[in-house]
Amino acid sequence: MNNTQDDNIRWDKLEEKLNESASDEAAGSDLTSEEQSVFLIFKKIRARLKPVDVQKSFPLEEGWTSLKERIEAAEGLQKGKLRSLRIFRYAAAAVLVIGVSGAAWWLITTRSDDANKKTIAKTKTEIHQKAELSPSDNVQIVMADGSKVDVDNHPKTITEANGVAIKTADGAVQYTAPAETSTQEVSYNSLIVPRGRRHQIILPDGTKVWLNSASKLSFPTVFAGKSREVQLDGEGYFDVKKDMTKPFVVQTTEAKVAVLGTAFNVNTFDKKITLENGSVKVTAHEQDVLLNPGEQANASGNLKKAFVNVKDVTAWKDGSIFLDNVTLAEIATVLERSFDYDFSFASPSVGLQRFTLGMKTPETLEEVLNNLRLLAPQLKFSVDGRKVLVSLEKE
Structure with a gap:
């Protein structure tokens, strides 16, 4: 061969x-x-x-x-x-x-x-596609005063009162802090990415963050303290700018991830932290665990870690999908966030079937449903507006 x-x-x-x-x-x-x-x-x-x-x-x-x-x-x-x-x-x-x-x-x-x-x-399952596969909302920045800026219609540059410049270009939001930050007033912003979208942000220290759909990142516009702390709700991939004097900390509702300079993925939907390179310390439920490259911490219960394929975990960054041995209900949850649709099942047993699914940058929900249909011709997807009903063909 x-x-x-x-x-x-x-x-x-x-x-x-x-x-x-x-x-x-x-x-x-x-x-x-x-x-x-x-x-x-x-x-x-x-x-x-x-x-x-x-x-x-x-x-x-x-x-x-x-x-x-x-x-x-x-x-x-x-x-x-x-x-x-x-x-x-x-x-x-x-x-x-x-x-x-x-x-x-x-x-x-x-x-x-x-x-x-x-x-x-059985052969093909009929798919009734009646809706445009476009997101319902735009990416937004929530400013310190609570006002919201639509990133898609954002002017090229906004300068905040503390001198921080916010630019949008090439699908990314970039924050640039003034040269002197020690005396600057610290304010907090949030980047909100709705279902059906992904977006990148470059933080004031140069750290790059990719946010997945249905995710929110809150952060100071200037890292003026002894650490660089951000809050994540959803999923984000972090490529942290190395700074030995200021640890970078990601806070979630379940865990805290502390690093000096590394690349890792945090998913609060599944309560999992995956390390690509460098090292991170994960704290959850009064427990600590150190991750090595290729390891994933699960904070859904007692903190534990396991080896995973990092490329599969971070495939979403490029719009790809890889889900290994998961239920159809779990796949539906991912598709809801990725394409801004709502799934339901004709019976609970339909959602319990297990799949391994991998696709390179699917552009529409219909592409994914077609591939699921190839894997399991007995599945029927009925699409009405932005709602999808999953059932089994009668035998």
């Missing part, structure tokens, strides 16, 4: 490790982080398949090529135009054994064989 440049994955090495993993618990330990992600998902696929269906060898690269061609043909797409969807690539070996719909179905649920056959026999 020839290695491709796709995701820089050594397919022959991965195939070898997958074939070893059934009897060797240490198999896969020398793979790259990207290969580890594929390795773990393939192991999940193999665990779900019946023993009679599992081949001794996983033809990964050929499987991905075959699957792309079949999906393109089914969707009437020009060859090579299929948008990258990681779950299909990772499920390629299973596809060669039981087919496109079968592989998706085994990944999603463990229903009876009869139910599986009925579901696999």
